[in-house]
Amino acid sequence: MSLPVLVALVVVGIALSVLAVHFTGGSKIATLAGVDQALSRFADDFPDEKVATVRLTADARTAFLDLGPARIGIVHSVGDCFLTRIVTPHDVLALDVDEAGAIALKLADFTWQGGRFAFADKADAKAVAAALGPHKPSLAKEAA
Incomplete structure (x- = not known):
């Protein structure tokens, strides 16, 4: 040939x-149909965790779950699947909240390093940032 x-x-x-x-x-690309799907998917991996509040991003690709003092559960779509994590302030390398209601999150986890997450409600972004604080310098300061 x-x-x-x-x-x-x-x-x-x-x-x-x-x-x-x-x-x-x-x-x-998978999206979360709502709070119930986020809770169900998180419970598959962490059945003993008690979730107080669920905050969905505007694009419905990520949910942040309040697990109590300084602990956030994350359900995030990767392709047509979801990954789950429990994040504490110790895991956060950098965190920045912008005026548009989005957070830029950089994690120490080499398997998933975070990203930018936009919320429909600015209060949700501030609540997630507060739960993960105190944190290291923001991404904006890191770039300077």
Whole structure:
């Protein structure tokens, strides 16, 4: 078999594989249907935890669950699945709250380092930041 034919077959095979994954739901991004789904998903991994309050992000991809003094549970979508974490101020490398009602969170966990989370209500962002404080310098100060 000639090299150009082999290259063409490989390219077509890869393209068909990518399309098959996409059309069977492999590129779907999971979202939380509401507070009950966030509670249920968190309880799958942490059945003994008592949740006081659930705060969903505006895009419904992340939920922050108040677990008591200086402890927050997180349910976050990764692709079509969810990851769960319990975070304390000790786990936070940097935290910044902006005027738009979003927090930028950087975690010490190498498997998931956090991200930017926008809330519909600015009070939710402030409550999550307060639960994870005192914290290390903010991302804005770190960049300077």
